[in-house]
Amino acid sequence: MRDEDFEKDDPLYASGKRESGTSWTVLNGDSKVVSSALATGSINCVITSPPYYWQRDYEVDGQFGLEPTIDGYVGNLRETFAAIKPALADDGVVFLNLGDTYYSAKGRPHGKDDKHRSRRLPGLRAVDGPGLGLPRKSLIGIPWRVALAMQEDGWTLRSSIIWVRKSAIPEPTSKDRPWRKYEHVFLFSKSPRYFFDRDGLDGEEDVWFIEPDRRSLARGTHYAPYPRALVERCIAVGCPEGGTVLDPFVGGGTTMYVADEMGRSSVGIELNPDFCALISENMETLGEPIG
């Protein structure tokens, strides 16, 4: 439902306002490019889960996650956050969820996944072929590589929160290592003093036990939604009431739905226009008066 008033190369896909005074905006494009157009200081809190390295195909040209080198992937993310920085308020924070990838170097394509179309990746993944510069079977350490690159760029790393899923997906083919049950949620600030409400932690500290959602508005055409409770926690601690949340890799839109329900404005950036259409439709429905 693109608003025809906007130019073709304008990233604005759809937007709306709520009676409470908050607003929502969906931008279609590459977050590394689009973020630099956001108004200075207009964002209070960034909550996002970018594509992990060689885990899924989001079926759109220019997507992150399928770079031939580790440095290429880390570079794309650090440049995106550098482009976001001017838009983040001086007392703003970033919650960055990232998962890791193993360097299989098997020399043959990743096994077929008939259930998940998005997990079928084109040809030989960079993590299946030779030349990544690590011993075969290595855990790459992607989350920390990104975190340290952002630190080099001047971001203050305040916490490496461990998000634990008790019901994590089993990895029965991995017989010589523990299966993965956690991911990272890095907390960065732009300045030494920033908005943070410890009450929102609900008694937990830097280990968060949050289960995946069984049902999610972000499912359907989309593949990897994170749980609403994860976003709720980040908003409760990191975004003042009435503030604005940005998700530069908004996917199925979880961040925007939760922000809206918690009385925050939201901005989502997404490269795949099909996901922009899904989110816009959901946001319009969520805003309809009940009864």
Ligand SMILES: C[S@@+](CC[C@H](N)C(=O)[O-])C[C@H]1O[C@@H](n2cnc3c(N)ncnc32)[C@H](O)[C@@H]1O
């Ligand atoms: C892991 S998913 C996000 C899922 C989201 N947290 C949710 O709950 O639905 C990452 C998203 O980033 C999008 N994406 C990939 N490269 C992008 C880029 N350069 N700019 C903007 N979006 C991108 C993908 O299309 C995908 O929808």
